[in-house]
Amino acid sequence: MKAIGEQAMLYDFYGELLTQRQRQIYEDVVFDDMSLGEIAQELGISRQGVHDLVKRCDRILESYEEKLRLVEKFRLTREKVGQIRQLAEDYRSGGDFGLIDEIERIAGDIMDL
Amino acid sequence: MKAIGEQAMLYDFYGELLTQRQRQIYEDVVFDDMSLGEIAQELGISRQGVHDLVKRCDRILESYEEKLRLVEKFRLTREKVGQIRQLAEDYRSGGDFGLIDEIERIAGDIMDL
Numbered sequence: 001m002k003a004i005g006e007q008a009m010l011y012d013f014y015g016e017l018l019t020q021r022q023r024q025i026y027e028d029v030v031f032d033d034m035s036l037g038e039i040a041q042e043l044g045i046s047r048q049g050v051h052d053l054v055k056r057c058d059r060i061l062e063s064y065e066e067k068l069r070l071v072e073k074f075r076l077t078r079e080k081v082g083q084i085r086q087l088a089e090d091y092r093s094g095g096d097f098g099l100i101d102e103i104e105r106i107a108g109d110i111m112d113l
Numbered sequence: 114m115k116a117i118g119e120q121a122m123l124y125d126f127y128g129e130l131l132t133q134r135q136r137q138i139y140e141d142v143v144f145d146d147m148s149l150g151e152i153a154q155e156l157g158i159s160r161q162g163v164h165d166l167v168k169r170c171d172r173i174l175e176s177y178e179e180k181l182r183l184v185e186k187f188r189l190t191r192e193k194v195g196q197i198r199q200l201a202e203d204y205r206s207g208g209d210f211g212l213i214d215e216i217e218r219i220a221g222d223i224m225d226l
Binding site: 067 | 126127129130177180181183190191194197198201202204205210213216217220221223224
């Protein structure tokens with residue numbers, strides 16, 4: 001299975017596109033940290049069944065990411081917004097007009113993502 | 114059917130999630146401005162059939178937007194990036210440090226979308 005952080009990120013963006021049942025199982029595993037055994041008992045299916053369901057959710061979420069790339073764009077946006085804030089902060093202590101140019105350039109980059 | 118601009122926007126964000134055939138028909142109508150009659154002839158189906166296929170694509174794209182709200186977030190991002198650029202421009206002519214605060218605040222807003 002994928003790393004929890006990566007799963008949480010994909011779920012955050014595409015979880016709405018899963019079925020109610022898929023969401024429930026995925027949340028149990030990824031956010032509530034329940035064991036496969038606990039979930040298997042809860043649902044009355046085998047541990048292997050739970051494992052397969054989670055893997056299937058992983059694949060569905062990954063296929064949305066391959067098509068829409070929202071997680072990737074979100075990371076790039078966060079990086080660029082961070083740069084803008086840093087430049088604004090730097091400007092406050094230095095007053096170099098070149099920093100203002102940079103801010104405008106990066107703001108433009110965000111729109112091209 | 115929906116307005117062309119709105120259809121183009123939804124297609125831009127979610128078109129990858131349609132089938133190859135749906136994409137073809139939708140592009141013919143929305144981007145290539147072909148008439149229903151022309152497409153009907155091309156596909157060997159009725160005008161009504163084409164109309165129904167396009168309406169179905171509209172509904173699919175809208176349902177993704179209801180769940181993921183990417184078009185709405187994109188519009189808000191574009192608006193806020195525009196504000197940042199305007200403030201940077203204003204700063205250039207005025208030099209008011211309050212504008213830098215504004216830039217930082219709006220950059221933060223973008224991350225909360």
